[in-house]
Amino acid sequence: MGELRLMKGNEALAEAAIRAGVDGYFGYPITPQSEVIEYLMAEKPFERTGMVVLQAESEVASINMLYGGGGTGKKVMTSSSSPGISLMQEGLSYMAGAEIPCVVANVVRGGPGLGDIQPAQSDYFQSVKGGGHGDYRLPVLAPASVQEMSDFVPLSFDLAFKYRTPVLIVSDGLIGQMMEKVELFDTIPRLTDEEVIARYPWATNGKPKGKERRILTSLDLDPHKLEKHNFHLQDKYKQIREEEVRYEMIDCDDADYIIIAYGSSARISQKTLQLAREEGIKVGLLRPITLWPFPKQPIDDLVNKGVKGFLSVEMSAGQMVEDIRLTVRERTKVEHFGRYGGVIHSPEEVLEALKNKIIGD
Amino acid sequence: MAEITLQDIIKPENQVYVKTKLMTDKNLSYCPGCGHGTAHRLIMEVVEELGQENDAIGIAPVGCSVLAYEFMNVDMQEAAHGRAPALATAVKRLWPNKLVFSYQGDGDLAAIGTAETIHACNRGEQIVMVFINNGIYGMTGGQMAPTTLPGMKTSTSPYGRDLQSMGNPLKMTELVAQLPGTYYVTRQAVHTPSAVRKAKRCIRKAFQNQLDGKPGVSFIEIVSNCNSGWKMEPVASNIWMEENMFPYYELGDLKVDGQLVEKK
């Protein structure tokens, strides 16, 4: 059993970064995730593991520091909240193109614009549809607990290096700020320079003697070559779709109705399940853990099993619901419910919505 | 007597100049007469002479020199427009024993990337920053740059740069020289053999500073031509540069060994 601690989600993410053997964290403060860099600075990770922590001048700089650092084969990470993540989209697009591994955590807050500093899930589109310019996707993990804020850090790095891609951890102000018990994993030692060089031959850390030098770029002025590169990226995304879908199902076996919710909304909806069952309504919860790739198969299976409707519960005006509809293709009812702009729905409100929008008369 | 062939002439003892092996054999994408190619070559010669080919990591910009990575035969990353100093910062911090340099034009370094430039300099990153100032956006077809001279015509200042409405030319090099994080700041040119020799000495000094672990950025501006953007023949553009650019962007060292150079 690993070390148990009572921590905020943001702190768990930061501690996990140190323990996951991250080489560099580059970030810029923004509520509700500033605890990440504050925790890191206080912990002196350079003394603990040799990890570099740098407060950058902006999120634009942080993401491009990730490009530079990730391009050398080191494990690099940043975190921010919605407005800062918007600023990072250019860099993420470049990194998707140049195939640079890194991990970016978004502790989502209400928007659009400066919005507020309360929890929200309104960055779903930006996270799962690419976010920046060009044809690309990023794996997106959605923690629903402080425990997962910790566990998803090493998992994200595994994916980032396996597929040479940026990986997003998308939580929200609730998960980031709330305190829960967390079992911390044991520290994974940072790779030595020699290990990095041996493991990642594509990385630009100095031309190896007697070998070809390496170039990392997202540019190819020849459209046919760039199309070929895009084919390669699409093949990679296909493989991720096939192999990396993650989700959790709660009480779905006998359910007539299914709530689909991730992150905080999934936590809230678990209570709704209980309330509904007390009233004799059989509701199950499908919790996507990867928002991209989206868990289509389990939804399809539930449709085929004859569930009578899906309620997408999100702290947004309805974003994930579009992906559910694309999967269900009008074979059964799909509706959205959620409070937004930083307002959090209650389990009772969710049950009401289920009754009104899905169960009906 | 046997006829003398080309092969007879191309012998090591006859060669007065040999291209560094750290320049690839690719044809440069630059216009004939452009200073970018010379600047590339000087950097690569210095890296080779310092024996650093296996330890150098370069960051290319967005601009005419976006393809610098095709020509400089060391490990290279191609940054987004203006962000090279941020990439270089992380590379150097994570590989303190490597020789890290960025290469940028004036639009890249002094307009869209101003924040990254100032803050990398102000933090005192131990990197070499090479800044090609040609007073114009070459790559996109000759638009006004932050460094465009007063009255200078470009495609977005077709009647000449009007300082009232378009703002003033930005002397980035003077600006970064003031920051405590810069260790060596100089402004050079590469348009004549003597300027090339001088510029090369400065580039070597900059890289040597990094190898010696001197604290802070070594920053080299190269005032260069953009004969295409300026719509001049190469030789005419060099004369125009001497007559117009150099008085505004005075050549010479601005800061050496962390000390500002007194103006005479």
Ligand SMILES: Cc1ncc(C[n+]2csc(CCOP(=O)(O)OP(=O)(O)O)c2C)c(N)n1
């Ligand atoms: C975000 C972004 N904005 C604009 C551009 C278009 N663009 C490419 S190069 C360039 C200016 C290049 O000028 P400079 O840095 O002076 O280099 P030069 O071409 O003169 O060597 C611009 C505006 C871009 N590539 N990316």
Ligand code: SF4
């Ligand atoms: S457009 Fe100007 S800067 Fe670009 S290659 Fe031609 S002369 Fe050089």
